[in-house]
Amino acid sequence: MARFGKRILPPRDGITAARLRAPGGSQTHAARDLPVPATVREWLSDIVIPTTMGREQAFGAEPLAPEYFTGRGELTDQTGRRVRLDDAVIPGGFYVFHKPVPYEDAIPFEIDVVHEDADLLVVDKPPFLASTPNGVFVRECVVTRMRVARGEDDIVAIHRLDRVTGGLLALSRRPETRGAYQTLFQRREIEKTYRALAHLPAGWSPGDALPLGLEDGEERERRSRLRKIDGERPVREIPGTPNARTSIRLLRAFPHGGGWAGEFSLVPHTGRTHQLRVHMSGLGMPLLGDPVYPRDVDPDPYDFSHTLQLLAERLAFDDPLTGERREFATRLTLDASRS
Incomplete structure (x- = not known):
């Protein structure tokens, strides 16, 4: 959500307030040409708010009662004033409120803080x-x-x-310096290295050729065009000009499950969704424990019996505030037996 919403209505229990925009007004937005209701109550009576509803239903099917917004929801207008149901709607105005957030079963894994300073937290995300x-x-x-x-x-x-995916995740602690660090990622000025375990092609044995001509210690590149289809979880490789590029290096091969697997170092030079997983699967070497590639098994999100063997292993960059070289390494490890 935009800083506007955070500024006038702080997060509750760590969860950022949601934002609504009223119909009408002079600025261009999706509801500009809709009629402006006379009161906030009339407007809110017809709004269906997307809300998490557990694994079976991702969106609320019924409108929230208007009384929720001015009660627990703490509806606040763009001036920072708490709203009443009989108030006139500000045409095209922004409003913020706290969504109802259902109970969630705990994910039974802890976050390890690898580094912290006044501006950054770097953690190992399980x-x-x-x-x-x-x-x-x-x-x-x-x-x-x-x-x-x-x-x-x-x-x-x-x-x-x-x-x-587990491994290093960088968090900003201060809005004042956040943009400088975000720019590093936007400009691809962060060096990111991943470690992965992957199936080697069926029937492969030591001495056989591998895709891309991979050999121990040699780095090769996979380039292809990736496309994310709305409503589908897997990302597709399609014909066309490449928009995704990954460096791949085989570190070692080892027996696994009646066949062979390899340990790889992966460096993404672009930031496409699922890029590393799609590229490895497209080479016929899907990652161990991957629930989506090459086949989407639609796992229960609370099934922890198989772990994707992919770690964000290393982050390195020149600090935009001090010029200091910063390097961080994960403390997590891969485990083929968990795949």
């Missing part, structure tokens, strides 16, 4: 814990947990890791 509020996980994510544990509502993730 697999199965989301980086940020996302879908059914609002309370059970790194940002919400860290806000609550530290009593710091300004903590935000500077980048993200897939929920099933």
Whole structure:
């Protein structure tokens, strides 16, 4: 949510307030041409608010009662004034409120703080814990947990890791310096290295060729065009100009499950969704424990019996405030027996 919402209505229990925009007004937005209701009560009576409702239902199907907004929801207008139901609607105005957030079963893994200073927290995110509020996980994510544990509502993730991926995640603690660090990620000026365990092609044995001509210690590149389809979890590799690039280095091969697996160092040079997982699967070497590639098994998010063997192993960058070289390494390890 934008800083506007945080400024006039602080997070509750580590969860950022939601934002609504009223119909009408002179600025361009989706509801500008809709009629402006006479009162806040009339407006809110017809609004269906997306809300997490557990694993089976991701969106609320019924409007919240208007009384919720001015009670527990603490509806506040863009001037910072608490709203009453009989108030006139501000045409095109912004309003913020606290959504109802259902109970969530705890994800039974802890966050390890690798580094902290006045501006940054670098943590080891465990697999199965989301980086940020996302879908059914609002309370059970790194940002919400860290806000609550530290009593710091300004903590935000500077980048993200897939929920099933473990390893290093950088968090900003102060809005005043956040933009400088976010710019590093936007400009791809952060060196990110991942470690992974992956199946080697069926029937492979030592001495056989591997995709891309991979050999122990040799680095090769995978380039392809990736496309995310709305409503689908897997990302597709499609024909066309490459928009995703990954460096791949085989570190070692080892027997696994009646076949062979490899340990790899992976460096993403672009930041596409699921990029490393898609590239490895597309080479016929899917990551051990991957619930989506090459086949989406639609696992229960509370099934922790199989762990994706992918770690964000290293972050390195020149600090934008001091010029100091910063390098961080994960304390987590891979384990083929957990795949």
